[in-house]
Amino acid sequence: MTDRIALRAATPDEIPALLALWARAARGTSITDDEAGVAALLARDPECLIVATPAGDPATVLGTVIAGWDGWRCHLYRLAVDPGHRRRGIGAALLAAAEERFAALGGRRADAMVLDDNALGHRTWQAAGYHPEPRWSRWVKPLPA
Numbered sequence: 001m002t003d004r005i006a007l008r009a010a011t012p013d014e015i016p017a018l019l020a021l022w023a024r025a026a027r028g029t030s031i032t033d034d035e036a037g038v039a040a041l042l043a044r045d046p047e048c049l050i051v052a053t054p055a056g057d058p059a060t061v062l063g064t065v066i067a068g069w070d071g072w073r074c075h076l077y078r079l080a081v082d083p084g085h086r087r088r089g090i091g092a093a094l095l096a097a098a099e100e101r102f103a104a105l106g107g108r109r110a111d112a113m114v115l116d117d118n119a120l121g122h123r124t125w126q127a128a129g130y131h132p133e134p135r136w137s138r139w140v141k142p143l144p145a
């Protein structure tokens with residue numbers, strides 16, 4: 001099935017469509033899920049937001065992943081596939097593309113934040129070779145606007 005999809009970097013003009021896809025397809029919401037947040041991401045790293053489209057229809061986004069590289073670590077965010085197009089290998093193809101990008105940049109390990117109750121996400125990450133590290137917790141502090 002994945003021969004029928006294409007992968008490319010997202011462009012700033014499609015930010016509203018990506019936010020709409022995440023609203024219906026992603027699990028949970030992020031503090032940066034708004035136009036300014038995604039625009040800042042693409043301005044800093046124009047290649048990091050990878051989208052999957054039908055091979056003959058590059059304007060229709062079926063899935064996304066953010067492959068963030070900060071020069072130190074490789075972080076994956078916003079892995080999401082349109083509910084009508086799941087179990088076709090799109091999520092796996094997005095993760096493979098993200099890992100290819102990390103390898104090209106010199107990354108040594110990829111990680112993702114995964115909700116403890118996201119069983120569907122767990123199956124997908126495990127199928128791609130990821131495993132949890134239960135001894136770590138996420139510590140956060142919102143920053144002033």
Ligand SMILES: CC(C)(COP(=O)(O)OP(=O)(O)OC[C@H]1O[C@@H](n2cnc3c(N)ncnc32)[C@H](O)[C@@H]1OP(=O)(O)O)[C@@H](O)C(=O)NCCC(=O)NCCS
Pocket residue numbers: 025026027079080081082085086087088089090091092093112113114115118120121123124125127
């Ligand atoms: C998680 C998600 C991105 C997977 O996308 P997808 O395109 O359906 O995944 P794939 O078809 O590439 O599946 C890859 C493998 O993951 C596992 N998997 C994915 N969905 C599964 C399901 N519903 N049940 C069992 N295994 C599943 C399988 O091992 C699958 O390989 P297989 O189809 O050969 O058995 C998609 O379900 C999604 O958008 N979920 C909501 C958002 C989300 O939870 N994202 C992860 C946040 S951490």
